[in-house]
Each structure stands twice: as C-alpha cells, then as structure tokens.
Amino acid sequence: MNTQTQTLKTTEKDGVLMIILNRPEALNALNQLLLSDLRQILEDIHLNPEIKGIILTGAGEKAFAAGADIKEFTGLDEHNARELAENGQKIFSLIENCPKPVIAAVNGFALGGGCELAMACHLRVAAPNAKFGQPEVNLGIIPGYGGTQRLTQLVGKGRALELMMTGDMVDAETALQIGLVNHLVGSHEELLPRCHKLLDKINSKAPLAITGVIESVNAFYGQGDGYKTEADCFGKCAATEDFMEGTNAFIEKRPPSFSGK
Numbered sequence: 001m002n003t004q005t006q007t008l009k010t011t012e013k014d015g016v017l018m019i020i021l022n023r024p025e026a027l028n029a030l031n032q033l034l035l036s037d038l039r040q041i042l043e044d045i046h047l048n049p050e051i052k053g054i055i056l057t058g059a060g061e062k063a064f065a066a067g068a069d070i071k072e073f074t075g076l077d078e079h080n081a082r083e084l085a086e087n088g089q090k091i092f093s094l095i096e097n098c099p100k101p102v103i104a105a106v107n108g109f110a111l112g113g114g115c116e117l118a119m120a121c122h123l124r125v126a127a128p129n130a131k132f133g134q135p136e137v138n139l140g141i142i143p144g145y146g147g148t149q150r151l152t153q154l155v156g157k158g159r160a161l162e163l164m165m166t167g168d169m170v171d172a173e174t175a176l177q178i179g180l181v182n183h184l185v186g187s188h189e190e191l192l193p194r195c196h197k198l199l200d201k202i203n204s205k206a207p208l209a210i211t212g213v214i215e216s217v218n219a220f221y222g223q224g225d226g227y228k229t230e231a232d233c234f235g236k237c238a239a240t241e242d243f244m245e246g247t248n249a250f251i252e253k254r255p256p257s258f259s260g261k
Helices: 032-047 078-096 113-120 147-155 157-166 172-177 188-203 207-223 226-238 241-251
Strands: 008-013 016-021 053-058 063-065 102-106 109-111 123-126 131-133 169-171
Touching (some): 016 188, 032 078, 053 063, 053 113, 063 102, 109 113, 113 147, 123 188, 188 207, 207 241
Parallel strands (some): 016 053, 053 102
16 A cells, blocks of 8 residues: 555555655645545545554654644634634544554654644553643644544643643653653664564554554544543454354463454
8 A cells, every 4th residue: 555645655564554644845744635545545544454553653753733724724613613623633533443453653743633633532641752742732722633632631621721721742752651652762773673573562452452452542532431431442352253262362371463354
C-alpha cells in the first residue's frame, strides 16, 4: 500500500503502514484536501487485513502538523464552520476507532488541528523538539476536531482548560509529565524506531484482543456503555482460536503464536 497524493505519502512494510503528512512547505497544515485524502486511507485501513498497525507522522523535522490551514477559515459563517468541525471530527473518529493500533510520531509542532490529530491516535511518541498546543482562542474560536474532549481525557480538566484558555504551548518534556504523550525519545533519529518497537510489541499479542481493548476503552469515553462493551468483547475473545492458543501456551510455558482468528 505504497501511495502518494498531493498531501500524503504512505509506505507499508511487514504489516505496518506509515502515513506521512506531506506538506512540509506549509508545516504540514491540515487543509481540506489533506483531510479528504486521510479519510480515504483510513477507510481503506479499516477493511485491509494486511495492515496490522499504523504510524502517523509529518514530513521533515519542523512539524507533525502546525494546525489547520487558516487560509481556508476566511469567509466561514456559523453553518459552514459547524460542518467543517463535524467533518474533521468524523475523520479523526476513524483514527480513534481504528481496530488496529495507531501511533503518532510527533516531530516538531503539533498545534491546533495537528494536536487534535495526534490525540486521536491511540498512542503518542514525541521527538525532543515536539511542541503541543491548542491556540485557537488566539483566533477567536475553539478547538473543533475533538480537542476539547480528548485533551481533557488525556491531561485532566484543570490542565486542559488552562492550555485551551491561554493558548500556551508545552514542550515535549512537559507533555510527557502531564500524560499528553506516552514516550519521549532522546533524538529525532530515535523517533520512528521507537514507534516500530512499540508496534512490534503490541502486534505480538492477539489482534482481536487488541481490537477489543480499543473498543472497550473508547466506550468509556462517551461512545457507549463501557462495562457492557467490555463484557461483550471479553465474550467474543473467549470464542476465538487465539484465546485457546494463548491459554494453552501459558499452561505449556511457551510463547503463543496468534493467528488473529
């Protein structure tokens, strides 16, 4: 699944799909064409059994995504702005609800829509130069692609309110301390290898169980009944070949070999 559009590049190796936001001249700002291209790729991923995990990053070292393309905001009225936000939320929901693990490799600025995009991913790994923020109040608006919800989920109400009301940026070390990112690497060169190592570990587990974890955790955050979803997923996992393999491997004191069935 190696493709290139005007805004994105994808490369696939050993079941891991790399999605690269490819507008480095605009610090990978999220224009509507990029979001449309991203939607198409995400819809394909959901249906592609060959893809086991996804790494999302930005071209170059300066930016993951420096925000939405503000030039496209001029002339918005209330109706169009609401539609813009709802469209972005739907696309980012495809990431959050992807049945395969999605990791954001954050290199440089992740601001506004770029921060929202990183937060929609299941995990975030940051390079030392990463900077995060929701500066929308400086433009007289608020985050519209799910940022008010996901930032609060990740860092708590007080910190989220402060970051969104001041528009302040935080560096990678602070992002790690407050729980906005999962890992901070020592250099830009270590960023993608760390993401691949993390995916390798996750993908060594039972794929249907990983999907069940994602679905159950998302249900807790306003997308359904978390406990019911957990029980349903637990039951479904118990009916899989992987459950039999995992329990037999444990009893026989050997590594399991999962098939995703």
